[in-house]
Amino acid sequence: MNYLKTVVIVFFCSIFSSTTLAQKHPSLMLTEAQLPEIRTGVQQYPLLQTSYEALKAEAELALKSPLNVPVPTDGGGGITHEQHKRNYINILNCGVAYQISQDKKYATYVRDILLNYASQYQKWPLHPKRKPNHPAGKIFWQGLNDCVWQVYVIQGYDLVYDALTAKEREQIEQNLFMPILKFLTVDSYETFNKIHNHGTWNVAAVGMTGYVLNQPDYVEMAIKGSKKDSKTGYLAQINQLFSPDGYYMEGPYYQRYALLPFILFAKAIHNYQPQLNIFAYRDRLLAKAINTSLQLTYTNGVLFPFNDAIKDKTYESIELVYGLNLAYADIKEENHLLDIAQKQKKVIVSDAGLKVAKAIAAGKTEPFKYQSQWIRDGGNGNEGGVGVLRAGDHKDQQALVFKAASQGMGHGHFDRLNILYYDNNAEVFIDYGAARFINIESKRGGHYLPENTSWAKQTVAHNTLVVDEISHYQAKEELGEKQHPELLYFSNQPQLQVVSAKETHAYADVDLYRTTALVKLPELHKALLIDVYRANSANNHQYDLPFWYNGHLVNSSFKINAITDNLRALGKANGYQHIWKTAENTLDTQGGFITILNNERFYTTHFTSGEALVVKQMAIGANDPEMSLFPGKGFMLSQAAAKNQTFVSVTEAHGGVDPINETITAAGSGISNLSLISSDDKQTQISFKLKGKTYNYTINYQDKDNYIIIK
Template sequence: MNCLNKLVLCFFCLIFPVALNAQVHPNIMLSKANVPAVRKGVQNYPLLKTSYNKVKSEADKALKTIINVPQPKDGGGGATHEQHKKNYLAILNCGLAYQISGDQKYADYISKLLLTYAAEYEKWPLHPKRKEGHEGGKIFWQSLNDFVWQVYVIQGYDLVYDAISPSDRKTIETHLFLPMMKFFTVDCKPTFDKIHNHGTWNIAAVGMTGYVLNKPEYVQMAIKGSAKDGKTGYLAQIDQLFSPDGYYTEGPYYQRYALLPFVIFAKAIQNHQPELKIFQYRNQLLSKAISTCLQLTYTDGAFFPINDAIKDKTYESAELVYGVDLAYADIKAQPELLDVAQKQREVIVSDAGLKVATDIAQGKAKPFVYTPQLITDGPSGNEGGLGILRYGNNDDQQCLLFKAASQGMGHGHFDRLNILYYDNGVEVFPDYGAARFINIEAKKGGDYLPENKTWAKQTIAHNTLVVDQSSNFKANADAAQQQHPDILYFNADPNLQVISAKETNAYPGVEMLRTTALLKVKELEKSLLLDVFQVHSAKDHQYDLPFWYKGHLVDASFKLNGKTDNLKALGTKYGYEHLWLNSEERAASNGGYVTILNNKRFYTTHFTADSSLMVKVLSLGANDPDLNLLESKAFMLTAPKVKDQTFVSITEAHGQVNSVNETTTGASSTVSDLKLIYSDQNQVKLSFKVKGKIYSYQINYQNKEKFIQLN
């Protein structure tokens, strides 16, 4: 922790022993002073009106249903699990409907529902289907879901606090909220003090409840940890989980998820103790985190699916609606965020939502711009990072994500120096993400599938080098967490965007260097994707470099002799047991190419190396008795027994297929004669032709001023 953060923490320590400010309700997302303005804004500003109508519609649906607080018994996606989720959303929606409409029926519904919980909660044991290896909850199968439940419920309770009788409030607080606080801080103490997104949700639930119930001790614990010494708690979470660039160490998918408790609790602190200036902490880090999270999406809004990610998530998710609104209204009014809010098509019915909807109506929005950038990882920004290269406008943008970040804790994958490539609105070289059908009870109760460990986390599941058919760190997450890659170079010049990194710990005695670039040449409309992957060792190894692709393999420089029967798995462990070997051919001495058709566009990858290569065509699905694995295909370059190896590839996007008119143009690549001229640990020289013109590039690892040059 740097000196400034220590000073801020000392300031928090001095402030918190003092009693909290006089209680006013509501005072979390929607403050009492702003209720009249929000009521008026609902009538005047279209986005706020639409958002409130959605909330009110859901609240009205809840009022038409019978109060249902079932004994918890189901895993994720099961009936009781889903009912308790419906209940916490109903409480928040009815609370907002009460504040805007003033209709007592919404407050009465919340009161009855919470009194029912108060009558049952203390009787419930730990959940009978608690997840193996996870801390069990009482309402849900894991404690995390209980924390989430309370984050939503305490907001709804705050919204109707004054509309519930004092005697009913006492019952709700004595028999529901206070026992829940004991469960969260005592029974779940390891999670409360854990630097992890589960800990963040716990802290936010406890701290927000402390504010609403006027229990300063819970606020103190939330801010400074259970020992109140600042070694854990909210500030420690911000310090240790985010880099100075606002990157959350578990990756974009979990950054989205973790941002919600971070920003909601920050808003609660701001409203109850504005003198603490929480939104200024670490140079407005929460604002950076939201901006960074948005940049960690492709132009369709989908998050880059590295680590344990569900690939359907976009910045339209509720967490980013909260994040964007609060970042704009409470931290820094960046007009680009209004563009995102418009695409989200909703705002929070709150103080922040009012500000966003007002400024959108007044025409203050500016287009959100995706930019090439290096996003560092680690509390001090020195534990590797993510390189993002982008070329073209949002309608048809090439984007390359280069992952040279740290392990990312338990949700991290063994994918050092992995790349993802997008173009034309789709994945070209994708990442598998997580092996999980979230909240689909029939698929292992909605939990991570066994194949998440045996396949999705393993190195071979990614577009990066595998040594001797084993995963980075032999798939040992604790060992991987201790090490990180090093960023060697980054350049965002529009015509020559480059990211380079080195990894020396993933395999004993093996050094890996990868340099990836988007090269703009005048003969072509689209940039070329250049990829140079070097590996050095004193011993012989087998090196496999897979390229997982979307689309159809339509051409290759070598004859494909696909196996028509008797498919066999490629290996026995580290993910190889899940791979069917469809074809295996020796490439020509000067390399070759593979052409893929994806979303009516062709992608030709030319490749060469400094030793002979085998090209293996693979598909996913072996040893999958429950048919859990999703369809995936790859071509893989293999050097069977070498010490040093350099893989060079250039991928060209070209041509178009018009299925309606049955026409095809530009089906052949214009790149040719890819050559690796020279390669060692200090320098790589290569050349290729585009429409007959020779382009020669030189990578100089020892010269950062002239790292990559066009000769």
């Protein structure tokens, strides 16, 4: 931890230790002072009104359903698991409905279900479906879910606190919440002090409960760790899990998930102890984290799915609704956030949601400002990062994502220098994401599948280079955590956006360099994706560069002879065992091209290496006895034996298909004669023709002032 962070923590905690906690209810997301305006706002501001009506409808359903607090028996997605999830959502919804409507029936529901939990909780052992060597819960199969339950439930309790008798509060607090605090801090000591999203949910649950129950000792532990030395706890997690740019090291999917406890606890700190100025902590780090989460989405709202990620998760998820509302209301009023709020189609029924809905109703919305940027990774911002390049407007934007970040702990994949490419509201070059059917109990209990390790995390499952059919860092997390890629160059000039990085530790004797760019040329409406991948070694190796894509192969510069029967796996291990080889072609030194039709647009990728190449067509699905893998297609550029190897590709988006009128435009690429002129440690030179004009593209690896020249 650097000196500045140490000073900030010491100052923060010295203020904390001398402060008495305020005790008003409610005081978490929805506060007593704002209640009159919120009650009026649900009648005046459309987005707040529809959000409240949806919440109230859910609360009404809860009241009409029998009270059900089952003994926990099922794993993720099972009957009791889902019932306890419904219960915590119902408790919060009914608490909000009570405060807005002032109808005591909602408070009665919360009282009755919490008294039921209080009568049973201490009798429950650790969950029977807990996994060996995995932090267990009592209500759920893993302790993480118990923390999530408590984060929601304590908010509901805070909302109905004044509607309960002193005796009812004592029963609930002494028989449910105090035992839960002990379970989360003592019985789950390791998780409570872990720098990880499980630890974040734990400290948020403990800290928020400590505030509501007026237990400052638990609040202090949540903020500073069990030993109150600031080596663990909430502030340490902010310092270690986020970069100065607000990037969370586990990747966008888990950034979204972990963001909720960070901001909920921050809001509680802000409300109970505003003098701590938590939203200004570490140069407004939480605001940056919320903005970075939104910047790590495509214009259709989908989060970029690298590392462990469930595909199709969007910024409509409740975590980012909370995050955006708080970012706007409590940190800084940036009107471009309102654009996303309108697309989310909901706000929190809270102080923050009121402010967002009011601003939208006043016509303050501006278009969201998607940016091309280099987002640093690591607590000090020096552990690689993620490059995002964007071209075009929101309706038809190209986005190129370049992953040169740290390992990302246990949820990280072995995909250094991986790229993803989006255009026309669709994935073009794709990432598989995680192999998991979350909460689908019939698929391995909803947990990560074995194929997450054998396929999804392996290097060949991504659009990056594989050496000798072995994954980066031998697919060992402990090795990957020790090293990170290094940024060589970044430029976000509108006509020439470039990100270049190197990875020199993924293999013992191979250095990897990748420079990828979106280049806007006057002859084309869309930017070209120009990608140069170099591998340097003193020894011969097999080099494979896969490109996984969505769409249909419709053209190529060579005749593809598909294997029509007796398919065989591409290899035996490291992910290759899950790939069917569907065709193989050997090309001459001129290389070739492949054209894909995806979402009614053509994408032609020209490729060369200056030497003869083998191009393999691939399909996902080999050695999949439980049929767990999603189908997918790709092509692989392969060199069987070389010391130094450079792969060059240029991808052009062009033309389209109108299936209604059965018309085709610009089905052929305007690029031709792609050639690798030279490539060494100092420089790579390529050339290509575009509609009759020759372009020369040069990368000067040792000249930052003239890193890329195209003319």
